[in-house]
Amino acid sequence: MSVLSALRALLFPPRCLCCGKRIDRTHALCETCALQLERDMRTQCPDCFLEYASCHCAPACVRRAGVSALLKLAPYREDGAHSAARRIILRMKTRPNARAFSFLALELAAILRPFLAERNESDASVTQAVIAWLPRSRRNLRRYGFDQAKELARVLGRETGLPVVSLLKRLRDTRPQKELTARERRENVRGCFALAEDVRGMRVILVDDVITTGEGMAEAARMLRRGKAADVVLVSVAVTPRRSRK
Numbered sequence: 001m002s003v004l005s006a007l008r009a010l011l012f013p014p015r016c017l018c019c020g021k022r023i024d025r026t027h028a029l030c031e032t033c034a035l036q037l038e039r040d041m042r043t044q045c046p047d048c049f050l051e052y053a054s055c056h057c058a059p060a061c062v063r064r065a066g067v068s069a070l071l072k073l074a075p076y077r078e079d080g081a082h083s084a085a086r087r088i089i090l091r092m093k094t095r096p097n098a099r100a101f102s103f104l105a106l107e108l109a110a111i112l113r114p115f116l117a118e119r120n121e122s123d124a125s126v127t128q129a130v131i132a133w134l135p136r137s138r139r140n141l142r143r144y145g146f147d148q149a150k151e152l153a154r155v156l157g158r159e160t161g162l163p164v165v166s167l168l169k170r171l172r173d174t175r176p177q178k179e180l181t182a183r184e185r186r187e188n189v190r191g192c193f194a195l196a197e198d199v200r201g202m203r204v205i206l207v208d209d210v211i212t213t214g215e216g217m218a219e220a221a222r223m224l225r226r227g228k229a230a231d232v233v234l235v236s237v238a239v240t241p242r243r244s245r246k
Contacts, residue, residue, distance in 0.1 A: 018030070
């Protein structure tokens with residue numbers, strides 16, 4: 001270790017990405033948070049009953065938009081005070097953290113690689129696989145100064161060896177989706193994205209940090225499919241679980 005690295009480690013000791021506790025530099029999470037994240041990832045999907053990190057289920061609006069699969073690590077619950085996935089995401093939204101992006105990209109790459117290997121063997125219509133991201137709102141870009149989905153996509157590209165391309169541009173900001181009805185959500189995001197590049201024949205792996213209602217991703221997927229993308233696959237750290245019907 002160089003003198004500079006030793007000094008940096010002394011002044012800025014590594015901390016758990018989830019709770020902030022001081023940890024060994026070889027780890028990203030403390031033991032407690034690592035176990036909690038493992039439990040999050042092993043939570044059963046309410047639709048297919050597989051673990052979240054193994055299932056490919058997607059919200060109905062996303063499936064209707066032509067998305068073939070949604071890969072994710074864990075559920076995202078608004079009341080999940082003890083959810084490691086939720087706490088990491090909340091930290092990542094407000095401050096760029098290279099360690100967090102690297103850690104999450106490694107976890108996502110572990111489920112994306114085998115998925116793509118299987119798809120590539122069975123689908124000869126795809127000319128190229130690329131990684132893109134759902135652009136952050138201009139309002140939040142001004143507020144925080146970075147796009148967390150873009151940063152996550154960049155690191156995921158390095159981990160998988162896939163090119164990272166800016167395929168979508170945001171035309172306008174939208175209202176917070178959680179305040180709206182299902183119909184209002186669809187109208188809220190309608191026409192808010194446009195294609196920035198030719199996507200014909202591509203398999204687009206579209207990245208975001210968390211999917212809540214799914215309408216934003218659905219609108220982006222519709223634009224990609226209209227541009228003749230051969231396949232659209234969504235990748236997200238977490239997804240809000242479907243509400244059970246009473």
